[in-house]
Amino acid sequence: MTTHDHEPQHTPEVTEPDTEAQVFHLPVERAEPADTAGAGEGEGEVIEGEIVEPPQVDQPEPRGTGSALARTEKREPILPSWAKDSQEFADTARWALGYAGHTAGFHAVRCPVYIARIIARVPQGTLRLLRGLARWLTDAEGRPVRNAAARREDATEYLKLSTQRDGRIRSRAVLTAGLGAAGIAAFLLGRAMLPELVQWSIVAAAIGGLGWLGAPADKPIASRAIEATRVPKLTSDAVTRALAALGISQINQAMGKGGEGIGYPRPISRDGKGWRADIDLPHGVTPGDIMDRREKLASGLRRPTGCVWPESDNAEHAGRLVLWVGDQDMRKAKQSAWALRKGVQVDLFQPQPFGTDQRGRWVDLRLMFTSVAIGAIPRMGKTFALRELLLIAALDPRAELHTYDLKGTGDLDPLEKVTHAHGVGDDDLDLHLADMRAVRTELRRRAKLIRQLAKQGLAPENKVTPELASTKSLGLHPIVIGVDECQVWFEHAKYGEEFEEICTDLVKRGPALGIIIMLATQRPDAKSLPTGISANVSTRFCLKVQGQTENDMVLGTSKYKQGVRATTFAWADKGIGYLVGEGSDAQIVRTVAGLDGPAAEKVAAYARHLREQAGTLSGHAIGETVTSDEDHRRDTLLDDILAVTPETEAKVWNETTVARLAELRPEVYGSWEADQLSAALKPHGIRANRQVWGTDESGEGRNRRGFHRDDITKTVTERDRGREAS
């Protein structure tokens, strides 16, 4: 039973008076009822019921189950990141060795100067030593106190101090005389007994000591070997000041009187070659708002724009900003050597180094099973990025390259010596189309083959495996197509649609079947990069772009909203872009610096060498030119033989060549016998019935029928010359 003196402000629903009801305790002040007539007079109405606590809006902190000691927490790594990463460890060790070596060399060269300086300072040093000794002997340090006592005419104090001084001087004089005598004795003994080298060392040390003592404080004997470039420490004050200067009203409110301020959930700490600050932005402000004002932020921090990298931390919450401020401008920072620069054989099924992140660490990219879109405004490094990816592909001798430089300036020409099909400019688009049609036919063949292989349990994921790609007879080697300025294809009035159709098919089905298509464009809009393609590519690299549409076209829908904004890059950020790999978060990456034409030539030369060894040179690389669709069906026996016969093999057995040809093109040479090769070479005037010495499968040496590689090379050269002349 509850009695109500007043009508409450929020009256819960009460059905009938005098009936069972629930009565809520409401945490509001009771207001005087406006109209007290009736209800206010005398006794209020009586309602029968039980008191029920209202539901709480803010729930207490959940206790959690299990031991109270086991808390959810973020543990800091035991080892610093540079000690865990082998690359960074090697870099640090290299730096330490370099530092030590440089310092040692610097001082070694200046040794004579240092010796001269020391000798010149010995008189001054000796004077200082004697002066110091005299001061000590005469108890000079007590003189001011004694003088003060004398000035005050404090006879007792003065007497006490003078007696003390006399005692001190006496004991110090005795000590000095003793030490002097011991020194002279040690000198004479040393002269008589110590080896000359030790004596000279003692003299040198004494001179060095006197020289050091005689050096003025502002002119040390040794010059500085290394001028430390001081990078200002990143402090929360500096960050807060810079954020406040961005002109974002919520930040200004938060920093005003009674505002929530800016939160720093972790201490600002070193991270790689820079500082990392984790920041909780005021409510309603997102990292994207800060990223849009990167240059202003850099100005507020008094750092070059290339050092300041605000990022969102989606693993936390939408208001968490990670600000990384590098010691050096990313675009000027020296990159550690690219592992593939000197040329090494790579496996496209494994991740390969593509570029470095802001912290200077290498970021790997696996090309197999992806298709790639690269977009940027002109002159930002798009072609360099595409050429780098093609060079990586070229270093896998299994990969068949199709390179198209539609701008026509020859940026992809360094790859000519390894590529299977090469197109420059927009003059021969019919030939480009013929090649792409052939690739699509190949795509269809592969799809059927993979299905069969999957049934036999050889392709467990219904895609090309490293083993399948290496089995020449299956023809499932990686095919890598690189197209720079791809909009030229898609915007073509006659062929545009077909190009789009083929490329969309390749982007969608190619990756599983070992066909990788990489498209670069300087105008990422729906026409240059059709939506069927842009929506399906799995690896995206976006250098500077101008707006949200282009950004999302290259990096994927909503990326701009999520704070992945290639619009924030500056004009000088060449080669720096957002990389969104398959299933990985977007990260800022700088492609390999200095990989210009001549450097690319060197890598390509090594790639050619690998291909010669593996016998996989084909098409354009061995002088075959595609002139029409028909050409694809042309007799290519001589070129095929050269492709499968490395230059190192001057003479080859027919049966070895036939087996290799069958691996290269099973559909053409699959059923060939050794004799058939002799017959086929006869019309070309090449003798393939020579006795050639070689070793058989059991390692035994014997003569068998074969041909000389030189004969084939000569015939091909003459044929090509004839074609050119005609």
Ligand SMILES: Nc1ncnc2c1ncn2[C@@H]1O[C@H](COP(=O)(O)OP(=O)(O)OP(=O)(O)O)[C@@H](O)[C@H]1O
């Ligand atoms: N990783 C890098 N580091 C430093 N500079 C780079 C890097 N990558 C490219 N550059 C520079 O950027 C400039 C432009 O490169 P590139 O020719 O690839 O641009 P692009 O976007 O293809 O231009 P266009 O649209 O005119 O073809 C080059 O001068 C190159 O030296």
